[in-house]
Amino acid sequence: MVLASAILLGLVAAWMLAAGYLTYTLGIRLRQGLLYLPLKLLWRVHDKAMRQARDAEAPVIYVVSHQSRLEPALMLSLLPEQTLHILDDASARAVWLEPWRELGRTIAFNAEHVFVSRRLVRVLRGKGRLAVYLPDTVEPDVKSFRLFRAVARIAMQADARIVPIFVGGARHLPFSLTPAERAPRGWFPRLRIAALAPMTMAELLQRAGYSQTTTANALFDRFAEARLAGTDLDRGLFYAVRDAADRYGASRPIVEDVVGGALSYRKLLTGTRVLGRRLEAQTSHGEAVGVLLPNANGVVLTLLGLVSAGRVAAMINYTAGASNVASAVKTAAIKTIVSSRAFIQKADLADIVVAAEQAGARMVWLEELRDSITAIEKAVAAVQWRRPLQPQDPARPAVILFTSGSEGMPKAVVLSHRNLVANAMQAEARIGISPADKLFNVLPVFHSFGLTGGTILPLVTGVRLFLYPSPLHYKLIPDVARKIRPTIMFGTDTFLAAYARTAEDGDFSSLRFVVAGAEPVRAETRRVWRDRFGAEIIEGFGLTEAAPVVAVNTATHGRDGTVGRLLPGMRMRLEEVEGVSEGGRLWLNGPNLMMGYMTADRPGELQPLEGWHDSGDIVSVDREGFVTIRGRAKRFAKIAGEMVSLGAVEMLVQALWPEERHAAVAVPDKRKGERIVLVTTAGNADPETLRLYGKQAGAADLMVPHDIIKVREIPVLGSGKTDYVAARHMAIEQLGLAA
CATH class of the missing domain: 3.30.300.30 (ANL, C-terminal domain)
Structure with missing residues (x-):
């Protein structure tokens, strides 16, 4: 009895001590710390951002992404006690939440009346604090978007600061509000709280970067930035894929091609380690290694293998012609190129190989590497598949891409791990995708759209990826689509129009939407895909230098004739152009902007990007933030x-x-x-x-x-x-x- 009492007293003392530490580090009250402690321990909550949120000067509105039943308990534990929490009906009545509700002030949520209440404005004007829980919707419908409009209006009337809060990982909790097929459950996923700096609506409108926008759109964009901040962008590309394997299941089939079949996350990363080890032995750390491969499982294995080994994957455009390939090899100082003999023979690229070798590169053939791999190597890789071969630095180069050369000589664009992961996560924060989707990628991985959007994005979000080797197979691609039943497809207007001409009406009927970029989508192409296949084409805009997506329409937030709205975390400014009355020259900034260029006159030398990037595009922006491309600066004639x-x-x-x-x-x-x-x-x-x-x-x-x-x-x-x-x-x- 004495021993049991001593153990109990020891546990209580330890509990009080740990809660006291949280009270000191987070600035919360002791009773908040006592109830927050079990949540902190169970879900290893990363909560450093909450100190800034608590210190925000009143009046302030905390706009919380409501992904699960846990957010109210977390916020009641971490926000100042005088905060008024507007809870949904289930949270306001839940018995288990009663101890946490005692930590602060709460009222029940009424979707029809609560946000037009004058009481809330009075509370805020009295130096009050308000916590609003908005539905976790990447693409809000009209009803959901009305809530953004109402919160923005209240903030304007009360001159209140806004602090968006997002709990990364919460949608994968057992009590998530997202259907299980869209967000696989885990008992104890690590949670990461992102809380952005407090800003008034006036400040949000000013930072938009263009002359006009609506308050609701400014708030929605800021809210999306919190979602992006809830993702750890500093993990590196290998870890981003590995974390996705942990989140969605190591045995989940993730990538498939027409020849090799499907690979699970475990098989993919096992093969990555085997191939990466062989390439590591033949190259030096940080070296740019050429990748000359089609859309197939092998290109994903090679890309991740090089990244795991601390090498830089230089994606070679084999359609650019022998002279451009030779130029690329010299510009990026490529000494080794990974390719496939079968591919070179089938695609008739012998002249490309000769040009690359004459430029100073030696060829490494996947067939020879595959045949020489031993059973021991496979066994070791199967055990260590979760570990990269070299330390991963997200700030270092991961990929080199080459500009399209549509207007001149291609340049080498150097992208870091962080650039690539950030752009994939920016797209996820704008477009509603989930593991329930299957993406059909026909765009080549040497093109930034096909690499980041068509390959990296599905790998890090659990979306099943089907790779097809060439977008030019106009008659075969509709037949493949009918068999594999994709829900998402990437393409360009040229390719989409060609597929529609050869397809039967049911070939693309499984698609939810098609993302189109690289060139303007014609109204006729859009009409055909809507009428015949029931698929909406959502048009976007990007540059290789931006990894590449800059702006995109969505199914619920789109406007035909535009390329959509800027991605979260990006900034724009327009520079006046002589002779252009509407719009201006687009300059960009954001976490996805390249590290810099390599050029032919300074081969292998990174010329870093400093500050803003000149896109070279002439654009106009309407008051809703939708961007319309008026033309390339180089594509203006002076008559x-x-x-x-x-x-x-x-x-x-x-x-x-x-x-x-x-x-x-x-x-x-x-x-x-x-x-x-x-x-x-x-x-x-x-x-x-x-x-x-x-x-x-x-x-x-x-x-x-x-x-x-x-x-x-x-x-x-x-x-x-x-x-x-x-x-x-x-x-x-x-x-x-x-x-």
């Missing part, structure tokens, strides 16, 4: 001193001949400096019809091309973008301007 957007010319022509493809290019003109030439597949195109249509549309005479070059196909790059260099060369040749 008799006036700036004319070649992109606007293409839109004009597209409206006249919507089923054809067009490219507007500028060529020299002795009298006016430059003139516009239309390269088109429209066999019936003629200058007079175009002139009359332009007049009816109100277009200036300067932007209507008088020279028309008819071709069977518009030249495109491997990424699906129009090859404007080739199109301009065709125009100059046919017009006899080469001299």
Whole structure:
């Protein structure tokens, strides 16, 4: 009896001591610490950000993402006791929550009336604190978005600061509010609380980076930033994939191709370790190693193997031609290239290999590595699959990509682990995806869209990935889609239009949506996919330098003709451009912006990006924050001193001949400096019809091309973008301007 009493007293003393420590470090009351302690121990809560939240000067509104039944207990334990918590009906009545409800002031949530109550404004004006729990929706519907509008209005009336709070990992708790098929459960996932710096609505509107936006959108964007902050971006790419394996299950099938079948997370990371060990032995730490492979399981294994070994994966665009590949090898100082003999033979890329070798690289063949792997190596890797081969530094380079070269010589873009993971998480914070989805990726991994969006994003979010080797198989891809039943697909307008021409109506019927980028989506392509397949095309915009996604529409927050709204964590500013009345030159900043360039004149040397990045795009932004691309700065023609957007010319022509493809290019003109030439597949195109249509549309005479070059196909790059260099060369040749 005495021993039992002593043990009990010891436990109580330890409990009081631990609670006292939490009271001191977090600035909470002792009774809060006593009730918070079991939550802290069970879920190993990372709570450093809450000190800043508590210290926010009143009046303040804590906007909490309500993902599970645990958030009210956490917030009642950690926020100042005088905070008024607006709880949903279940939390207001839950018996288990009663001890925590005694820690603060609470009222029941009424979705119809609570947010228009004048009482809340009075509470805040009296230097009060308010905690509001908003539904955990990445893409809020009209009803959910009304809550953002109401909170923003209250904050404006009370001149209150807003502190968004997100508990990372809470949606995977056993008492999560998200359906289990969208968020697999775990008893004790590690929780990470993100609480952003307090800001007033006026400050949120000012930091948007463009002239106007709505208060609801400004609050929603800030809320999405808290979701991003709830993810640990400093873990490195290997750890991000490994953590996903822990979260969604090591035996979960995650990546599949048409030949090798499906790989689970465990098999993927086991193969990663085996291959990474072999590549580690043949290269040096931090070396840029070329990857010349198609969309298949092997390219994912190679990418992760190099990352695990502390190497940098330089993704080579094998469709760019021998001279560009040689330039890439020299620019990135690539000494070793990983490839496949079967792929080189099947794709007829012998000239690419010769060019790479002549530029100083040696080839390493996957077939030879595979045949030489021993049973012991496989067994050791199977035991150590969760461990990388080298320490992972998220600030160091992970990947080198090469710009598309659609307007000139490609440059090498160096992206860190943090750039890639941040961009994937930014996309997840904007687009509603889950492990219930299957993503069909036909875009090549040497293209940033196909790498980050089409490969890394599904790997770190538990979305099943199906890789297809070439986007140019227009007749085969619809048949594959009918068999594998994807819910998400990535593509470009060029590819999507081609698939629609060869597909049967049911081929893409399983899709929830298609994400399109790299080039503008034509209205005709959008209409066909809506009418025939019931699939919404959500258009986005990106740059290789931004890893690549910058802005994207969503199913509930989209606007046709725009590329959507800026991703969470990104900032923009517009610089005036002479001769452009609407919009300006886009400059960007954010965690996904590249480390810097490598250029041919300074091979292998990183030229760091300092501050803001000039995108080279001319854009306009409406008051809802939707971005419209007006054209590339390089894609403006200067005619008799006036700036004319070649992109606007293409839109004009597209409206006249919507089923054809067009490219507007500028060529020299002795009298006016430059003139516009239309390269088109429209066999019936003629200058007079175009002139009359332009007049009816109100277009200036300067932007209507008088020279028309008819071709069977518009030249495109491997990424699906129009090859404007080739199109301009065709125009100059046919017009006899080469001299």
